[in-house]
Amino acid sequence: xxxxxxxxxxxxxxxxxxxxxxxxxxxxxxxxxxxxxxxxxxxxxxxxxxxxxxxxxxxxxxxxxxxxxxxxxxxxxxxxxxxxxxxxxxxxxxxxxxxxxxxxxxxxxxxxxxxxxxxxxxxxxxxxxxxxxxxxxxxxxxxxxxxxxxxxxxxxxxxxxxxxxxxxxxxxxxxxxxxxxxxxxxxxxxxxxxxxxxxxxxxxxxxxxxxxxxxxxxxxxxxxxxxxxxxxxxxxxxxxxxxxxxxxxxxxxxxxxxxxxxxxxxxxxxxxxxxxxxxxxxxxxxxxxxxxxxxxxxxxxxxxxxxxxxxxxxxxxxxxxxxxxxxxxxxxxxxxxxxxxxxxxxxxxxxxxxxxxxxxxxxxxxxxxxxxxxxxxxxxxxxxxxxxxxxxxxxxxxxxxxxxxxxxxxxxxxxxxxxxxxxxxxxxxxxxxxxxxxxxxxxxxxxxxxxxxxxxxxxxxxxxxxxxxxxxxxxxx
RNA sequence: GCUUCUUUAGCUCAGUUGGUUAGAGCGCCGGACUGUUAAUCCGUAGGUCCUAGGUUCGAGCCCUAGAAGAAGCGCCA
Numbered sequence: 001x002x003x004x005x006x007x008x009x010x011x012x013x014x015x016x017x018x019x020x021x022x023x024x025x026x027x028x029x030x031x032x033x034x035x036x037x038x039x040x041x042x043x044x045x046x047x048x049x050x051x052x053x054x055x056x057x058x059x060x061x062x063x064x065x066x067x068x069x070x071x072x073x074x075x076x077x078x079x080x081x082x083x084x085x086x087x088x089x090x091x092x093x094x095x096x097x098x099x100x101x102x103x104x105x106x107x108x109x110x111x112x113x114x115x116x117x118x119x120x121x122x123x124x125x126x127x128x129x130x131x132x133x134x135x136x137x138x139x140x141x142x143x144x145x146x147x148x149x150x151x152x153x154x155x156x157x158x159x160x161x162x163x164x165x166x167x168x169x170x171x172x173x174x175x176x177x178x179x180x181x182x183x184x185x186x187x188x189x190x191x192x193x194x195x196x197x198x199x200x201x202x203x204x205x206x207x208x209x210x211x212x213x214x215x216x217x218x219x220x221x222x223x224x225x226x227x228x229x230x231x232x233x234x235x236x237x238x239x240x241x242x243x244x245x246x247x248x249x250x251x252x253x254x255x256x257x258x259x260x261x262x263x264x265x266x267x268x269x270x271x272x273x274x275x276x277x278x279x280x281x282x283x284x285x286x287x288x289x290x291x292x293x294x295x296x297x298x299x300x301x302x303x304x305x306x307x308x309x310x311x312x313x314x315x316x317x318x319x320x321x322x323x324x325x326x327x328x329x330x331x332x333x334x335x336x337x338x339x340x341x342x343x344x345x346x347x348x349x350x351x352x353x354x355x356x357x358x359x360x361x362x363x364x365x366x367x368x369x370x371x372x373x374x375x376x377x378x379x380x381x382x383x384x385x386x387x388x389x390x391x392x393x394x395x396x397x398x399x400x401x402x403x404x405x406x407x408x409x410x411x412x413x414x415x416x417x418x419x420x421x422x423x424x425x426x427x428x429x430x431x432x433x434x435x436x437x438x439x440x441x442x443x444x445x446x447x448x449x450x451x452x453x454x455x456x457x458x459x460x461x462x463x464x465x466x467x468x469x470x471x472x473x474x475x476x477x
Numbered sequence: 478g479c480u481u482c483u484u485u486a487g488c489u490c491a492g493u494u495g496g497u498u499a500g501a502g503c504g505c506c507g508g509a510c511u512g513u514u515a516a517u518c519c520g521u522a523g524g525u526c527c528u529a530g531g532u533u534c535g536a537g538c539c540c541u542a543g544a545a546g547a548a549g550c551g552c553c554a
Contacts (some may be wrong), residue, residue, distance in 0.1 A: 030513040051510065065504095082514045106488060107515055113546065114488070168553065205554090229551055231478055245554060339550085350550075403554065448554030449511050461547090473545090 002072055008041035009323055014075050021072040022046055023085060023095065023125060028107055029063050034080075037071070043130055043277035047078060047086040065107050066124055072376060079314075090391060102120070112464050119477055125256055127285060129459050130278035131465055134271055139223075141270035142244055145263055146221045154213040154220040156206030161198055164457055169229040170201035171239075197476060202227035207245050208378070208431055209404050211407060214247035214442050215434050221246040231472050235461040237448060240470040247444035253380070253389040255405040256443035257317065257366050260346035260393050260402050264364070264381060264452070265311045271456050272307055286458050302361075303458040306396070308361065316361040319369040320348075321385065321413060327352055347374045350399055357394045365394045376433075377421045379405040380441075381413050391445070395455050404445020411435040 002021040005014060006399075015018055024046075024356065033203045035048040037187035048071045050060060063069060073089040075147040080086070087200070104114075105121050115122040122128045138418030159173050175195040182190045191199040206222035206394065226243045246259065267298040290298040300310060318326070327333055327342045332355060340349040347366070357365050369382060379388035393402035408414040414435060418425060425432065453465040463469035 028513090028515070031510065032513095034513045035515085036514075047514085049512085078512090080512055080514070101505055102487085103505090106486065108488080108503060109515085112490065117546095156531045216478070224554080228553075232552060233478085233547095234552095236547080237553070362545080380548055400554065444554060451554060 001360070002070070004070065006041040007037065007039045007044065010046055010087075011042070011044055012073065014085075015078055016075055016085060018075045019073065020075060020087065020350045021070060022048070023070040024068070025071060026063055026065060026067050026098075031063065032060065035063060035069070035071070038129075040129060043126070043133070043281060044465070047080070047083050048094065048405055049086050049088045049385075051088060051090075054090055059092050059094060062094045062097055062255075063096050064100050065090070066103065066105060067094065067098040067435055071094055074115050110155065112461060116463055116469070117476075123369065123467070127279055128464070130275075130281050131453070131459060132467065134282075134457055135453050135465060136276050136373050137275050138267055138449070138456065141267045142223060142449075143268045144270075144437070147247065149219070149268055151219040152213065152217050152223050154206075154210060154222055155224065156209040156222045156245075156280050158203050158225065159196075159200050160203045161196065161200050162208070167438075169226050172203055173200040174201060177281050181364065204228055205243065205245065205446060206442060207247065208428075210247040210444060211292075211431070211434060211442065212442065214249045215283075215438070215440055217245070226292065233472060234342050234378045236451065236454070237464075237470060238462055238466060241462075242449035244447040244449060245444060247442060248281065249407070249440050249442045251443040252441060253368060253391060256404050256406060256445060257368065257393075259392070260366070260404060260445050260447075261315050261364075263391070263447075264402070266327045267452065268307050268456060269311050270312070272304070275301045277387065279307075282457050282459075299458075306458075309455065310395075313363050315364040315366050316392070317366045318366070319323040320367055320371065321369065323348065323352075323356060323367050330360070331355050344372050344385050353399050357396050362396075363398070367392050367394065375405070377417045378407050380412070381417070389443075393445075395451075398451055398454055401451045401455065402445050404443065409435055409439050409441050410444070 004023045004167055007022060007024060010020060010022060022037060022039065022150055023035040025035040027045050029035050033050050033052075035050060037297055050063070051195040052060075070093040071087060072088045072091050072211050075085050076088055078084060078086040106413050110125075110295065115125065115128070117442075123132055124219075125133045146153065174191075178180075182193045191197070194200075203226060205226060206224060210222050221241070222245045222419045224242065225240055227240055229239065230237070232239075232406045246263075248255070248259065249406070250258070273406065280461050287298065299306070321344065324342060327338075332338055333342055336352055338349075340346075340351065356367075357363070368389070369387040370390045370392075371386060372379075372381065372388045375388050375390045379390045381388055389406035391402075391404050392400050393404075395401045408417060413430065414432065415425070418428070446458040450462050450465050453459075454462055457465060459465050463471060
């Protein structure tokens, strides 16, 4: 087999006159002569010119939409307008025929809902290949940012014996056959006979274990899959999603916010610099889609301009109490336009967060110092004894992207909070040990990987930024 | 889990007040085409009108139940 040159390298490094072999999938075949070939190495396609005299008709007939071919020939300057160079094929080999009479995809716009059902084919489209190249880029940028800043990548468990992580319903893990599980005398399932000798679940967060790392190695982060068995039916929730959770010893809530802002901006900047073709395509896609929409429903800025705006401006920072005051003075509140009440002590609703971010501040907003009753047991109590050192980073269009806090490092206060919130000490003895034996102030946050990708790609549904989405009622592939 | 909307050809959709044989564009299939850029042009085929039951002389259209999908809300990341 001839050694292939990847199309990204052909367009970057190959010279006119070079003889090369390329391999990829046919995006379009026009005039029985022009193949737009894509091999995934970049957004761009290479035009392969089929010469009637050199390629036999039987082969030409098999060059169809999304068929896989190899082409060998000489790179020349293109006579056409759409590209600088093109490959004049001396030989073409069909690597994989495509039976178009049964193939569901078409060389035209298809709905996201339809493509979602064909998840094994959707990565072949411009939109999804762009999204998944960017998904890779974001994952890489995350690891690079933390590595370059002295953090250690820590792998927290996916199967956990703790059910007190406090972040939602869990999927249970067992090797028992349904209806054949051994029971104890009182009729409940006897997990002491199960694989791990106790009840186990899929993790909902690696934070508590990451705190173990931070209190030994200083700065750590987790980046892995997370599972929530919540019956959430929205375009922003998945049952299986990836989460990034840095945890930093000696940091307070303010350093935590600085990290969240710097980190978000770094990732966005990295994608702007390294994936301009993919971003430009996604940007144009949104603009085409919004052409037929009312002006007030369109994005206020293009995708690229939104991303640039975010990295060039400081995030707004307010306390929860200030947020309530601003909301109470707002026009929609005075006109009774909010569906939910605005009162100190209640959680901010999506409509309130959206108004703050999209109408009032018009940029990302960090809200901090929430009432203790609406936040988790491990968040550090403020001096007012009413609020905790928690913060949420809210992004336009998606709402909460990051949720974090300074953790309660004072043993007595942590115990009191656990009692108040009915968290059993015996299950989290190790967590209390971290305070008892050489504890330290520390802080961290959780970032929803798919949510930041939603923001960067401008996609509308979280199911379209993960290759195989798991949602209530759906675990295909 | 709640509210609303949707379901007609492979895809995206139209289908009037309940009335004969169910419509379009794209795709597919066949043909033409050596400078195309979602190529273009000509022609053919293609239907469990989501499912089950009901009303009616007659149902794609009305009623009941169910299924699937979407948007919004709640929970959160």
